[in-house]
Amino acid sequence: MPITIALVEDNTAVRKSMLDILEGAPGCKCVGSFSSGEEALSEIPRLRPQVVLMDISLTGMDGVECVRQLARQMDLPQILMLTVHEDPDSIFNSLAAGAAGYLLKPVRATQLLAAVKDVYGGGAPMTSSIARKVVQSFKRVALIEKPAAETLSPREVDVLDYLAKGFSYKETADAMGISYSTVHTHIERIYHKLHVQSRARAVARYLGV
């Protein structure tokens, strides 16, 4: 069973090259490619790909907004954001909206395919900048909606603290005396809470609360 992939990228030349890479790879099947977020929004829920490669800076609706709106329509597929700018704001917003990870363009063909297979296995990356944004986000929410807010456990806060200091997953595991996979579990749980939080906020926004 090949992994089904959809691609959203507004630059025609880049889209074609990436399609060539995906088509030439064994175990991958590209089921749709779109040049705008609006187009992707109407087709992806119908196509139900397993992985979506989404450019962040699309003309018109941007990639982050597209992810947000997809999350309202369906159980999200694994979404990998593609970006030229390593801008923590938009990367964090995509991850909070439900994206599973991101890749910096230009990306090597091997790296792209590895990421697609990785992400299919699950798990979002957490860099130092993203960890800082996660901590800030939870603090801000805790300030606004005190009792209802999704909170992080002390262990999860510790993990974020190490990551914010620039520790790798491995170093974090060593420093905390836990296993690498436990760190992973913590991060998955943090992301889950972040999704719940951002979805609750999206619903609140939608209802005009």
Place this chain on the structure above:
Amino acid sequence: MRTGLAVVNPNRTLVDRAAPRVLIERVAVDGHPAGTDARGRFVFPSANRRLDVDFTATTFIAPENVRFRYRIEGLDDDWIESGARRSATYLRVPAGEYAFHVAACNSAGIWNEQGTTIAMTVPPFLWDRWWIRAACLVSFTIGVIAAVRYVSFRRLRFKLLRLEQETSLQRERARIAQDLHDDIGASLTHIALLSELAQKDFEKPVQAKEHIDQIFRSARTVVRALDQIGWTVNPRNDTLELFVAFLCTYAPDYLGSAKIRCRLDVPMDVPPIPLRPEVGHHLYLAVKESLHNVVKHAGATEVWLRLQWTEEMMTVVVADNGRGFEIDGKVSADADGLGNLNRRLTEIGGRCEYRSEHGKGTTTTFTAPLKNPTH
């Protein structure tokens, strides 16, 4: 009816030749008695509305036939015939020195020409006094001069400021042009050359693979460089938060590619303070340069990037665990680079300090003011 005879000799008619003496009975301003000054002159307030002078004549022969006339010297051109009325009324006497004359005549029409005189003074209003007027004129003139000078001074300062901004804009543009030329021009030239080489490599696939791989790396360098140039140019990025985020992304990336661990010590909450583009730019380049020095010379395995700030100051510390150097001892090749860092920080009103010892690493501290010192 009784009878009798009366004889009248017209030559012997008794005429009352004594002119009546005139006396001033009352002098009042707006219904209140007026005061006199040391010389016995009546002084009326500047803001008088009504001036009454009551006078009378001392005669017992037909006092009802006594007639008066009066004038204020300096106010009336001629005598005012008052008839039998024994008072004079003036409205709103303007400022000045006056003499009030009143004369009377008896029933026979004999005038006491001398009459009676009182001196009166109405001081000028405050704003009518000459020295006040002079002072007003002088202060007005000074005011006008000051205003003109202030305006021209402001205009000059504004011009200077604009000139300063223009030159800083020019510098900024020159820098961007330089960056574009250095980073992107060089990389693109490299890519063009590599493509040429790759075209001749058909016989040697290993070499072709190597060249094409270099093309990829070069292209990626161009994209990163563009991202960084764009970051420093974009006015949206002129906040402390984005600057911190940028450094926290840049440093681990750069050091990671040199296999050096990067540790970050940054407060979690970044206040929404604007950051002058110059400060952001020079601090970034200073950090970039010192990280470059660490990678090139220090032989370090770990670098700490510490960011701290107050409302006035931003501090960036780059500390490595490398071999270090002696600052006052042997002048190494680094010295030149350190001078360059100092110049950068001075340009934004900041400082740059080093602490280093052989075998104990180097700590470089950059301090820069967050507020513009000229304002």
